[in-house]
Amino acid sequence: MLKVGDRLPAGKLSEYIEVEGNGCSLGPNTFDIAELTKGKTIALFALPGAFTPTCSAQHVPGYVKQAPALRAAGVDEIWCVSVNDAFVMGAWGREQKTQGAVCMMADGSGTFTQATGLTLDLVAAGLGLRSQRYSALVVDGVVRTLNVEAPGKFEVSDADTMLKQAREVLAR
Template sequence: MSITTGDKIPAATLVEMTADGPAKITTDALFGGRTVAVFAVPGAFTPTCSARHLPGFVEKADAFKAKGVDEIVCISVNDAFVMGAWGKAQSVDGSVRLLADGNGDFTKAVGLTLDGSGFGMGLRSQRYSMLVKDGVVQQLNVEKGGAFEVSDADTLLGQL
């Protein structure tokens, strides 16, 4: 069963690439007392994720902040090194925080896994976006199949 609006974000640890190397952050620290726009992608450097999903949130970062969002976070079942390289390749420059869920622990805990083994990708995350206020899900937009229709930056921004 997947997480839904009104649910508390489960406890998990994510990893971010920093100038000093990989650094862990708990979901309690990430979401506690803050408003966070989250989107998840099946994989860094994949076509839709790189061409449309991440760029949309980078482009709309100021609009999210103007509507009271403290931070935009992208989560993927990749390692921190891949997420860091993807951020550099996409010129994210701090507009979106890229967090690795290397073992898929967070993705499993929210019930939004995707079996990518048919493509040689193993366990991944479904494509989704959500708004989290003080650790509680306020909005959740989960894509069906390989679609990219409801988890985009414009949709989530319109829900604020």
């Protein structure tokens, strides 16, 4: 299982790009995790699924609201990672008004999530293998903080906790 001090697993994540530019075409674009994190500080939060109650009502809105403060603390990018395809993540991002604040990163086949060891088996509920709810502050590809929620909880992976940790870790 992923832990503080580990490098994020190698692999790819996808993001649905709404506007062409910066070498990205309109639609789903796939990015290499190692390349995308190189030299950057990322506030990454992962959740069980797009359009789900806690994720839509609390998790994503908290990071959208705190995006300016996280950037002021030294965070370059904020990623929301979910085991959904890029089209679903793009639609959810539009609904949540994340543009310019949070990158909605799709782990469509769950390969990144499986590589982290932070999977959540929701097969019995008809949702398949998903991600546990967690957050991590990642500096140059290395996990500096990791906050994994207990099943059914939303207490430690929120944006306020991440902001506090970013201020502490990045002030050093």
